[in-house]
Amino acid sequence: MNDIWSWQRAADVLPLLLEGFRITVLATVVGMAIASVLGLLVALVRRAPSRWVTLPVGFLVEFIRSTPLVVQLVFVYLLVPGLSSLTIGFLVLGVHYATYMSEVYRAGIDAVPRGQWEAATALNLPRARTWRAVVLPQAIRKTLPGLGNYAISMFKETPFLFAIGVVEMFTAAQQYGSSNYAYTEAITMVGILFLAASYPTSVLVRRLETRLA
Amino acid sequence: MTDRDTTPAIEFRGVVKRFGDNTVLDGLDFTVAKGDRVTLIGPSGSGKTTILRLLMTLEESNGGLILIDGEPYTHEMRGGKRVAVPEKRRRQVRRRVGMVFQQFNLFPNMSVLENIIEAPVHVLGLSTAQAVVRAEELLEQVGLADKRDARCTQLSGGQQQRVAIARALAMDPEILLLDEVTSALDPEIVADVLGVLREVAETTDITMLIVTHEMQFARDVSNRVLMFDHGRIIEEAEPEVIFTAPREERTQQFLSAVLGEDTADRS
Numbered sequence: 001m002n003d004i005w006s007w008q009r010a011a012d013v014l015p016l017l018l019e020g021f022r023i024t025v026l027a028t029v030v031g032m033a034i035a036s037v038l039g040l041l042v043a044l045v046r047r048a049p050s051r052w053v054t055l056p057v058g059f060l061v062e063f064i065r066s067t068p069l070v071v072q073l074v075f076v077y078l079l080v081p082g083l084s085s086l087t088i089g090f091l092v093l094g095v096h097y098a099t100y101m102s103e104v105y106r107a108g109i110d111a112v113p114r115g116q117w118e119a120a121t122a123l124n125l126p127r128a129r130t131w132r133a134v135v136l137p138q139a140i141r142k143t144l145p146g147l148g149n150y151a152i153s154m155f156k157e158t159p160f161l162f163a164i165g166v167v168e169m170f171t172a173a174q175q176y177g178s179s180n181y182a183y184t185e186a187i188t189m190v191g192i193l194f195l196a197a198s199y200p201t202s203v204l205v206r207r208l209e210t211r212l213a
Numbered sequence: 214m215t216d217r218d219t220t221p222a223i224e225f226r227g228v229v230k231r232f233g234d235n236t237v238l239d240g241l242d243f244t245v246a247k248g249d250r251v252t253l254i255g256p257s258g259s260g261k262t263t264i265l266r267l268l269m270t271l272e273e274s275n276g277g278l279i280l281i282d283g284e285p286y287t288h289e290m291r292g293g294k295r296v297a298v299p300e301k302r303r304r305q306v307r308r309r310v311g312m313v314f315q316q317f318n319l320f321p322n323m324s325v326l327e328n329i330i331e332a333p334v335h336v337l338g339l340s341t342a343q344a345v346v347r348a349e350e351l352l353e354q355v356g357l358a359d360k361r362d363a364r365c366t367q368l369s370g371g372q373q374q375r376v377a378i379a380r381a382l383a384m385d386p387e388i389l390l391l392d393e394v395t396s397a398l399d400p401e402i403v404a405d406v407l408g409v410l411r412e413v414a415e416t417t418d419i420t421m422l423i424v425t426h427e428m429q430f431a432r433d434v435s436n437r438v439l440m441f442d443h444g445r446i447i448e449e450a451e452p453e454v455i456f457t458a459p460r461e462e463r464t465q466q467f468l469s470a471v472l473g474e475d476t477a478d479r480s
C-alpha cells in the first residue's frame with residue numbers, strides 16, 4: 001500500500017492538473033463570453049412587442065434552465081456530429097448560462113429609472129441610441145456582480161465536461177488516480193486549485209457589489 | 214403679421230386623458246400663442262403634469278387632438294376617424310419641444326458635457342465640435358462652465374437642474390415645458406435655478422409652459438396664467454389680474470392656500 005500522501009505523486013500529477021486547469025479556465029472564459037452576449041440578446045428579444053417572438057423564446061429559455069447541464073452536454077454531443085468535445089462544451093455552457101444571464105440583464109434593464117427613458121424621449125433620441133447610450137450602460141453596470149457570480153458557478157460546473165470526454169482539471173485528476181491507484185493527492189490538489197481560483201474571484205465580486213450598490 | 218405668426222404654438226382640441234376609469238382630462242381645449250409664457254396653476258391632481266406629459270408624448274391621450282404649430286402631433290383625423298400619428302412623424306414635431314423635469318433626469322453614466330451634446334449630435338446631427346461649442350456657451354449661461362467634465366452625480370441638485378436646463382436648450386426648442394423644476398431643490402438653491410430661467414425668458418422667444426408653486430416667478434415670467442381644477446380651466450387671466458383679483462372663488466382659495474404657506478414671498 002501507498003502512503004496516504006506522497007509529495008512525489010503530487011509533483012507528478014501537477015502538470016496534468018495544470019493542463020486541466022487551463023481547459024477549465026478556458027471553458028469558463030469562453031462560456032461566459034458566449035453567455036454574456038447571448039444572454040443580452042435573449043433579454044432584448046424577450047422585450048419584443050410581438051408574442052410570436054417572446055413566447056417561443058421564453059419557452060426555450062425555461063426548457064434550457066430546467067434541464068440539467070450534464071444532460072444537455074451529452075444530448076448535444078450525441079446529436080451534433082463533427083464538432084470537437086471542447087467546442088460543444090463551450091457552446092452548451094454558454095447557452096445554458098445565457099438563460100441565467102438573460103434574467104440578470106432583465107433585472108438590470110428594469111432597474112433603470114423611468115425618468116431616464118423619459119429624458120431620452122424629451123431629447124428625441126432615437127430608440128436604438130437610447131438603448132445604446134443611456135439604458136444599457138446603466139443596466140450593464142448593475143449586472144456585473146451577477147456576471148461574476150455566474151462565472152464562479154460555471155467554473156465549478158466545468159467537471160461535467162468529463163461526460164463528453166473533455167479533459168478538464170477534475171477528469172485529469174481521475175485519470176491519473178485510476179492509472180496509479182492513488183487519488184488523494186490529485187483530488188486534494190483539484191480542490192485547492194478550485195478554491196484558489198474561486199475564492200479571490202468571489203471576494204472581488206463582493207467588492208464590486210458593494211461598490212456598485 | 215404673417216399667417217405663420219398667428220398659428221398657435223400649441224393647441225389642445227377636446228383632449229381626453231383617462232387613467233383606468235379616472236378621467237383626468239375630459240375634452241380640454243386651449244391654445245398657446247407663439248412666444249407665450251403660460252403658467253398652469255391648480256390643486257394637486259388637477260392635471261397639470263398630465264398636460265405637459267401629453268405634450269412630451271410621455272402619455273397617450275384617449276381622445277381629441279394636440280396640434281403643434283397647427284400640425285397634428287400625436288393623433289390626426291383621417292376619414293373621420295382619429296388615428297395615431299406614426300412615430301416617425303411624431304419625432305419631427307417633438308423636435309421642437311423640450312422638457313425639464315422635477316427630478317432632473319440627467320444621464321448618470323455621462324459627464325455634464327456629454328449629457329448636453331448627446332442629443333445635438335445624435336438627433337440634430339451636429340458635429341461633436343459644434344455641439345461642444347454650443348454646450349460651453351450654455352454652461353456659461355447657467356453658471357457651470359467649470360463643471361464641464363464633472364460627473365452629474367457629483368453635482369448638487371441645483372447644479373443638476375441647471376445642467377438639465379442647458380441640455381434642453383441645446384436642442385433649440387420652440388416650446389419648453391417646465392414641470393415644478395424647483396420642487397426637489399433646497400429653498401436656498403431655488404433662486405439660482407429661477408434666475409437662469411428668468412434669463413432664458415428674457416433673452417429668447419421660446420414658448421414656455423410652466424407648472425410651478427413659485428408664484429412670484431410665475432408673475433414675473435408669464436404673461437398668462439391658467440387655473441385648473443379637475444382637468445378644466447376654471448379661470449384664465451394675466452398674472453397681475455389673477456394673483457391680485459381672482460374672479461373665481463376656487464382660485465381665491467387655492468391662491469390663499471399656496472401664498473399662505475409661502476408668506477415670505479420671494480419678491
Ligand SMILES: Nc1ncnc2c1ncn2[C@@H]1O[C@H](COP(=O)(O)OP(=O)(O)OP(=O)(O)O)[C@@H](O)[C@H]1O
Nearest residue numbers: 232233235237255256257258259260261262263264
Ligand atoms: N401614471 C398614472 N397612473 C394613474 N393615474 C395617474 C397617473 N398619472 C397621473 N394620474 C392621475 O391623474 C390625475 C392628474 O395628475 P397630475 O399629475 O396631472 O396632477 P398635477 O396637477 O400635476 O398634480 P400635482 O400638483 O400634485 O403635481 C391625478 O388624479 C393622478 O392621480
Ligand SMILES: [Mg+2]
Nearest residue numbers: 261262263393
Ligand atoms: Mg404635477
